Amino acid sequence: MPPCPPQQGRTRTMLLPQPxxxxxxxxxxxxxxxxxxxxxxxxxxxxxxxxxxxTAAVYCNMSHMVPGSSxxxxxxxxxxxxxxxxxxxxxxxxxxxxxxxPECQRISAAAIPPMDPNYGSATYTxxxxxxxxxxxxxxxxxxxxxxxxxxxxxLNDPMVDQLNLMDIGIAADSLxxxxxxxxxxxxxxxxxxxxxxxxxxxxxxxxxxxxxLCAEYSELYPMDYHPxxxxxxxxxxxxxxxxxxxxxxxxxxxxxxxxxxxxxRNIPVGKAKQYSRIEMTCNRDERRAVAMxxxxxxENIVNLPVDDFNELLSKxxxxxxxxxxxxxxRRRGKNKVAAQNCRKRKLxxxxxxxxxxxxxxxxxxxxLLDRCSFEKTICQMNQKLNDLYRDVFRMLKDKxxxxxxxxxxxxxxxxxxxxxxxxxxxxxxTEWPHAPVDNSDCC
DNA sequence: CATCGATGTCATTTT
DNA sequence: GCAAAATGACATCGA
Numbered sequence: 097m098p099p100c101p102p103q104q105g106r107t108r109t110m111l112l113p114q115p116x117x118x119x120x121x122x123x124x125x126x127x128x129x130x131x132x133x134x135x136x137x138x139x140x141x142x143x144x145x146x147x148x149x150x151t152a153a154v155y156c157n158m159s160h161m162v163p164g165s166s167x168x169x170x171x172x173x174x175x176x177x178x179x180x181x182x183x184x185x186x187x188x189x190x191x192x193x194x195x196x197x198p199e200c201q202r203i204s205a206a207a208i209p210p211m212d213p214n215y216g217s218a219t220y221t222x223x224x225x226x227x228x229x230x231x232x233x234x235x236x237x238x239x240x241x242x243x244x245x246x247x248x249x250x251l252n253d254p255m256v257d258q259l260n261l262m263d264i265g266i267a268a269d270s271l272x273x274x275x276x277x278x279x280x281x282x283x284x285x286x287x288x289x290x291x292x293x294x295x296x297x298x299x300x301x302x303x304x305x306x307x308x309l310c311a312e313y314s315e316l317y318p319m320d321y322h323p324x325x326x327x328x329x330x331x332x333x334x335x336x337x338x339x340x341x342x343x344x345x346x347x348x349x350x351x352x353x354x355x356x357x358x359x360x361r362n363i364p365v366g367k368a369k370q371y372s373r374i375e376m377t378c379n380r381d382e383r384r385a386v387a388m389x390x391x392x393x394x395e396n397i398v399n400l401p402v403d404d405f406n407e408l409l410s411k412x413x414x415x416x417x418x419x420x421x422x423x424x425x426r427r428r429g430k431n432k433v434a435a436q437n438c439r440k441r442k443l444x445x446x447x448x449x450x451x452x453x454x455x456x457x458x459x460x461x462x463x464l465l466d467r468c469s470f471e472k473t474i475c476q477m478n479q480k481l482n483d484l485y486r487d488v489f490r491m492l493k494d495k496x497x498x499x500x501x502x503x504x505x506x507x508x509x510x511x512x513x514x515x516x517x518x519x520x521x522x523x524x525x526t527e528w529p530h531a532p533v534d535n536s537d538c539c
Numbered sequence: 540c541a542t543c544g545a546t547g548t549c550a551t552t553t554t
Numbered sequence: 555g556c557a558a559a560a561t562g563a564c565a566t567c568g569a
Contacts, residue, residue, distance in 0.1 A: 380547095402557090430558075432547060438560055439545085 381425045388421050390414075397422055398429030492517060 382394045390397070391412050400408060409422070489507060492500050500517060508518045 428548070431549080431560095434559055435547070435561080438562095442561090 381428060384421055385425060388418050390418055390422060390425075394425050394429065397425045398433075 385394050385397070392408060396408060397405070405426070409419070414422070485507065486502075489502055489505075490499060494500060503520065505517050505519055507515055509515050
């Protein structure tokens, strides 16, 4: 059964019961998001082709957007701008958007509040203004940084140069437009057996775009996110380039991470490209977790022992949807590892059986040779025995000194080793023509 | 365009 | 009887 289309997922999501213990602002944020989605669809907004969007307006608007509201980012990136600030993740550690006033979570082109750096949604802010910054050059950028407090920290960040490399990928993704997004979506619909969508999946399909996911994920897992994140943005370019170029375009730590990842798993470098897809599919659950605001890493969800896992769950107030997603993530993660181990065992079993088969074949060949040899030896021994028999029989004489006829007598050996001369046939009613030879006749 | 290998996922079975 | 692991089957992707 094919995966549910986004519309169905949205419908189902809306039909879901109110999550237990969900806070008002969070719920309101989701409703606001659904409202945004419905407005976009009803008005037939072509977000990806709307090039005439006012950058300044977006800037101001996005500066107040919470990470959960990310449509503006798509527009901006599709404008061909070069988002450069998706990396200032360490600066803004807030993940949960609940701290942002709910009224700021709605996109309203008519009433855009002035930018408030205290909100610190700089991930979007910086990504949006990165293009003019890049065009202005370092001097202008610094000047702007002095004017804008929220940017100063970033512009002075030594990571900026490094991060610009990421922008190339992001820009490439942006320039690819909807096709790039679709490619990613296609990648996410990995298995046609995904029968039941969770809330997170619905949210992911409907409303989660690159920027938000990058930002939220990076805020949650700043150390682990880079390879997948950057490859995610690099996808269109990567597909058109040799693997060496792919790696060369990635920031050093990213290519190093990918290479080390490949090395750690004994993956030839040439296979790393395929593993990049694996990385992306692996991150699908992570994105779902982000979408559902799971407050801990999927790595822990999957790898922790049962007791530690339950202890971890008990530390957080999680609603049913979150718990369901966590259980799914844990089940999928465990099963993924189990499948990998299972395949590994299967391959090892096949190798072992092939080895065993070859060994048995060799042993069979050897046994056949031995058999031939033994049969030959038996033949020779039989020949010798016959010769010896004839010699012995020829030496036997009766009382009159005549030799026995081999057609009438034969030599027989008993269990105790005694040898008798036995007549081969006897006539009815007559006695044996000759008495059996005693041991004295035995050779 | 068909094929194959690798992988993730789900359903089912086994432990 | 239940949970976790193991496994078969299927879909997808890239080469």
